Amino acid sequence: xxxxxASSASATGVQPVSxxxxxxxxxxxxxxxxxxxxxxRRGLLRPVDGVSFELNAGEILGVxxxxxxxKSITGAAIIGLLERPARIxxxxxxxxxxxxxxxxxxxxxxxxGGEIGTVFQxxxxxxxxxxxxxxxxxxxxxQHLDISRAESRDRALLALQEVGIPAAAERLDAYPHEFSGxxxxxxxxxxxxxxxxxxxxxxxxxxxxxxxxxxxxxxxLKRLCLERGTGVMMITHDMGVIAETTDRVAVMYAGxxxxxxxxxxxxxxxxxxxxxxxxxxxxxxxxDVAEGLVQIPGAMPGLLSIPAGCAFHPRCDRAVPDxxxxxxxxxxxxDSDVWCWVASQPQQARHD
Amino acid sequence: MIAYxxxxxxxxxxxxxxxxxxxxxxxxxxxxxxxxxxGQEATRLDRAALAERLGLNDPVPIQYxxxxxxxxxxxxxxxxxxxxxxxxxxVQRLPATLELAFVSAVIAVVFGIVLGVFVAIRRNxxxxxxxxxxxxxxxxxxxxxxxxxxxxIFAVELGWLPSFGRGxxxxxxxxxxxxxxxxxxKSLVLPAITLGLYQMTLVMRLVRSEMLEVLRTDYIRFARAxxxxxxxxxxxxxxxxxxxxxxxxIGLQVGQIAAFAIVTETVFQWPGVxxxxxxxxxxxxxxxxxxxxxxxxxxxxxxxxxxDLLYAVVDPRLRLQ
Numbered sequence: 011x012x013x014x015x016a017s018s019a020s021a022t023g024v025q026p027v028s029x030x031x032x033x034x035x036x037x038x039x040x041x042x043x044x045x046x047x048x049x050x051r052r053g054l055l056r057p058v059d060g061v062s063f064e065l066n067a068g069e070i071l072g073v074x075x076x077x078x079x080x081k082s083i084t085g086a087a088i089i090g091l092l093e094r095p096a097r098i099x100x101x102x103x104x105x106x107x108x109x110x111x112x113x114x115x116x117x118x119x120x121x122x123g124g125e126i127g128t129v130f131q132x133x134x135x136x137x138x139x140x141x142x143x144x145x146x147x148x149x150x151x152x153q154h155l156d157i158s159r160a161e162s163r164d165r166a167l168l169a170l171q172e173v174g175i176p177a178a179a180e181r182l183d184a185y186p187h188e189f190s191g192x193x194x195x196x197x198x199x200x201x202x203x204x205x206x207x208x209x210x211x212x213x214x215x216x217x218x219x220x221x222x223x224x225x226x227x228x229x230x231l232k233r234l235c236l237e238r239g240t241g242v243m244m245i246t247h248d249m250g251v252i253a254e255t256t257d258r259v260a261v262m263y264a265g266x267x268x269x270x271x272x273x274x275x276x277x278x279x280x281x282x283x284x285x286x287x288x289x290x291x292x293x294x295x296x297x298d299v300a301e302g303l304v305q306i307p308g309a310m311p312g313l314l315s316i317p318a319g320c321a322f323h324p325r326c327d328r329a330v331p332d333x334x335x336x337x338x339x340x341x342x343x344x345d346s347d348v349w350c351w352v353a354s355q356p357q358q359a360r361h362d
Numbered sequence: 363m364i365a366y367x368x369x370x371x372x373x374x375x376x377x378x379x380x381x382x383x384x385x386x387x388x389x390x391x392x393x394x395x396x397x398x399x400x401g402q403e404a405t406r407l408d409r410a411a412l413a414e415r416l417g418l419n420d421p422v423p424i425q426y427x428x429x430x431x432x433x434x435x436x437x438x439x440x441x442x443x444x445x446x447x448x449x450x451x452x453v454q455r456l457p458a459t460l461e462l463a464f465v466s467a468v469i470a471v472v473f474g475i476v477l478g479v480f481v482a483i484r485r486n487x488x489x490x491x492x493x494x495x496x497x498x499x500x501x502x503x504x505x506x507x508x509x510x511x512x513x514x515i516f517a518v519e520l521g522w523l524p525s526f527g528r529g530x531x532x533x534x535x536x537x538x539x540x541x542x543x544x545x546x547x548k549s550l551v552l553p554a555i556t557l558g559l560y561q562m563t564l565v566m567r568l569v570r571s572e573m574l575e576v577l578r579t580d581y582i583r584f585a586r587a588x589x590x591x592x593x594x595x596x597x598x599x600x601x602x603x604x605x606x607x608x609x610x611x612i613g614l615q616v617g618q619i620a621a622f623a624i625v626t627e628t629v630f631q632w633p634g635v636x637x638x639x640x641x642x643x644x645x646x647x648x649x650x651x652x653x654x655x656x657x658x659x660x661x662x663x664x665x666x667x668x669x670d671l672l673y674a675v676v677d678p679r680l681r682l683q
Contacts, residue, residue, distance in 0.1 A: 091587055123589030130587075135580035138599050140677060150588045185678040201588060 036107050037064035038241045039088070039209055044101035044111075046080075046087050046265075048313075055313040057083045057096070059265040062340070067208065070232065070242040072256030072273065074249065074288075076310050080265040081245045085211045087111070088243075089126050090118050105209065124154035127202030127240075129231070131214040133194035137186035143170075143197050144182030147204055154205035169200040173230060192223030199231055209241045216251065228255055249292040253277055261285045264310055264321035271346025281343045281353040284322045320351065328352045363674075363681075370670055374663040379430070381659035385652035386429045389439075390422070392648055438653035443645045448653045452635060457538055458528055459627070459634030463620035465541075465550055466558030470619070471612055474562045475601070478569025483596055485574065494570075497563040509556040509629035516552060524549045526631040553630040557623055561615040568611050572604035579603075605676045613669035621658040 046058035058080045065071045073081045086092050088103050090113060103111040110121050122128070130136045138146060147166035151157065157165065163182075170178035173196040186194060195215065202210055215231060216224040232255050235242050244256055252259050252273060260270040261282065269282040280286045290304035308325040311317060317324055323333035332338075332351045340347050343354055396409050396418070404412075413419055417428060432438070438448035477497075481490040500508070517525035529545035531538040540546025576582060577600055585595045627636035635654060642650035674681045 089587060091583060119589040119591060121589070122587055128584070128587035130580055130584055132580060136584045138581045138585065138603070139679060140602050141599070149590065149594070153589050153591075187679050198584070201584075205589065 038067040038069075038106055039065040039243070040102075040104040040107075041084070041088065042102045042104070044084065044087060044103065045099045046083055046092065046096055047099040048096045050095075053314060056099075056316070057265050057313055058087060059316075060101070060337070061262070061265070061267050062101075063260050063267060063270050065209070065241050065243060067241055068236070068239040069258065070235070070244055070256045072252040072259035073243060073245045073262060074247060074252050074259055075262035076247065078310060078313070079262040081247075081262055082213050084262070085128075085213050085243060085245050089122050089128060089211060091122075091128075120154070123150055123202075123205040123207070125205075125207050125209065127205060127207035127210040129195075129198055129202045129210060129212040129215045132218040133191055133198050134186075134218070136198050137194060137201075139186055142183050142185060143189075147182075147197075147201060150201055151204045165204060169204045170197070172203075172234065173197070173200045175200075191219055192227060195219060195223075195227050196230065199227070199234065203234060203238070203240070206238075207240060209243065210235055211243045211245070213245045214247070215244070217246070217248070224251075225254075231255075249277075249289075261288065264316050265313070266321060267347075267349060268322065269346055269348045269350075271344070271348075275345050279344070281346055281348045282350050283326045283328050283352070287325075320349075367667075367671070370667050374667055377663050378656070378659050382430050382433060382656060383426065385433075385655045385659075386426050388655070389429065389648050389652040390418075390425060392646075433653075433656055438656075439649040441642075441647055441650055443642070443647045443650075448649045451638060451650065452653055452657065455633060455635045455638050458540075458632060459620065459623055459636060461539060461541060462550065462553055462557060462623055462627070462632060462634060463616070465554040466561070466619050466623075467612075467616045468558075469554055470558040470561035470565055470615065474565025474612075475569050475608070477562075478566040479573060479596060479601055481566070482570045482573030482577065485570075493566075497566060500559050501563045505556060505560065505625045506629050508559060509552070509626060512552045512556055513629070523552055525552070528633055553626050553632050556629070557619055557626040561619055564615060565608065565612060569601075569604060569608055572607055573600055576600045576603045602676065606673055606680075609669055609672050609676065613665045613672075617662045617665045620661055 041064070042062050044058055044061045045056060048055040048057060057078075061080070061084055063071070073084065075081050083092070083096065086096075087098055088110075090110070092098070098111050101111070102109055105121065105125060110118075110125075113121060137143065144163065144166045147169055148159070148162035151162040151165040151169075152159070155162075155165070166182060167178055170181060175181050175193060175196055181189075186197070189197065199215075202212075210231070212231060216227055219227060228251060231242070234240075244251065246252060256273045258271060259273045259276050261268045261276065261280075261284065263284050269276060269280065269285045271281075276285060277289065280289055284306070287304070287306035291306060293303060306325055311321065311324075317334070319335045320326070320329075320333045320338050323329040326333065330352055336351075338349045338351045340349055341354055342348075348354075396404075396412050396416075400408055400412060417425060420428070436449045438452075440446065441448055441451060477493055481493055484490040503511075513525045516523045524545070527549055528540045529547075529549035530543040531540050531546055533539070540550055581603075582595060582600055585599045590599070622636070623632070623634060624636035624640055626632065627634045628640055631637065635657070638650065639654045641647075642654070
């Protein structure tokens with residue numbers, strides 16, 4: 011896939027967006043020590059516990075991990091969509107240097123949809139079933155762009171055309187149930203982008219789709235974001251999606267980031283034992299099937315029973331005493347940031 | 363769509379034919395109309411003449427068809443009680459009932475929906491909990507008690523509002539209406555609240571539970587993620603998605619309000635068809651009761667038809683090709 015250069019944004023007919031001013035060394039999105047807590051009768055849960063990562067403008071960051079690793083909650087926390095009683099307990103989220111984790115009211119609404127677009131997993135439930143999709147698009151456009159009702163209608167049409175809906179002019183008046191799953195997800199992408207955001211959070215955007223249209227939707231999302239210079243936080247558990255679409259990848263485990271780095275190096279040369287296990291347990295058509303898949307022993311702990319120290323240590327074959335007591339610090343290995351006590355040490359022979 | 367409407371109308375006609383049969387059976391077989399009308403003193407000849415005049419000597423199916431035919435033309439015979447045509451008595455009293463029912467229904471629907479949305483959005487708030495508890499008391503008390511309580515407070519103790527009757531009426535669109543005079547409006551307040559309170563609580567509780575359901579859906583989350591204001595999310599997106607079940611209940615309840623305003627009309631001596639019905643029961647005035655039964659049948663069938671058509675207006679997925 012060729013990567014269009016930055017000038018191709020003007021070719022799409024989209025006007026240049028006034029983006030939040032950001033200096034060159036400032037990341038588009040900076041999440042710092044984010045902690046999300048859910049008080050429950052059985053104790054205080056921490057589905058996100060000290061997550062830090064950065065996402066640069068125009069970059070696609072993959073966030074990968076098992077179900078319950080805290081990927082989606084991290085995404086929800088960034089756009090202020092945590093469902094009560096979940097709340098951000100500490101840490102910060104900065105968009106182009108501006109804190110957005112403590113916004114309320116109109117400020118929060120401007121960020122949602124205006125600066126950060128969202129794509130949810132299941133397009134069959136993301137759209138209001140009783141509203142024409144043209145109206146949903148126009149309504150969102152009016153909310154974020156200073157345009158008239160008539161202009162918002164034109165924007166809606168343009169947005170539908172851009173996501174490749176055939177006969178877009180007629181489809182504006184259609185209801186969500188008149189679209190197929192893949193087409194609906196295109197509409198959702200159009201909705202996410204119509205407010206001209208600088209960042210899109212895509213939470214499992216292809217998981218609910220037929221395999222045959224997954225690649226199309228993914229390619230579309232990637233192309234549109236590249237054309238606009240929009241950063242993407244791609245939440246998924248699918249290693250194939252990570253490999254094909256992302257520039258960098260963050261691996262999450264039990265509410266923490268285990269490793270974050272450039273996608274090729276994480277995929278091929280992971281430093282964290284969990285990432286290595288994850289890669290080994292991913293089917294690879296190129297390798298000899300007869301080898302079988304390596305499994306990581308055990309299962310990710312529930313939120314009530316996260317062990318002290320490194321959350322992965324009970325399943326880790328390289329655990330040392332430190333792992334059981336102290337949270338590992340961030341350490342840079344090659345191009346990646348790794349939270350691990352042993353990753354930087356030479357690997358001992360496994361067959362002892 | 364046209365075929366659908368025609369089918370629903372035909373179904374309605376069938377329902378009315380059955381209701382008509384019940385009304386007819388009541389009319390024909392409950393007691394002896396001749397005894398009722400002539401009393402004990404009549405001669406054998408008088409009875410035979412009246413039986414002939416009323417068509418009671420015809421075969422029963424013919425009598426039924428005649429009854430239905432007459433009813434379709436608004437002809438329900440003569441009241442046993444005062445000898446007036448039943449249709450005239452009903453037409454005279456129908457505006458009072460319809461007006462009361464209309465105002466009650468507006469109160470029930472408007473307050474029910476607004477309060478329902480409010481208690482759903484603020485479901486843990488203090489005010490919302492007070493409203494929920496207060497309405498629980500409201501549904502637990504029987505209608506007549508609420509009516510009597512309201513009379514006691516607002517008519518007897520405070521003396522603000524009249525305790526019975528319709529007040530003065532003026533002419534509005536050709537019928538005698540109490541909506542156009544001050545004393546009429548004042549008279550309407552207490553009975554309308556009494557009649558609508560129970561329905562209001564039902565609507566409120568239904569709207570609340572449906573709203574709580576809808577507010578959890580993905581498309582509401584997505585609407586928030588698109589940056590739409592709470593007002594739009596709650597009223598345009600969430601409320602509209604609760605409407606199909608809510609319309610069903612509202613339709614049935616509006617039917618209830620109009621058809622069974624009997625208790626309220628009795629408590630407030632409201633001169634409507636409900637009061638007429640109660641008086642007719644006391645006198646075993648079968649023609650009036652039969653006519654009332656048919657009227658209620660027509661009312662429910664038409665409301666159901668309207669409700670079915672409204673579904674299609676609200677939810678495009680229910681529109682038929």
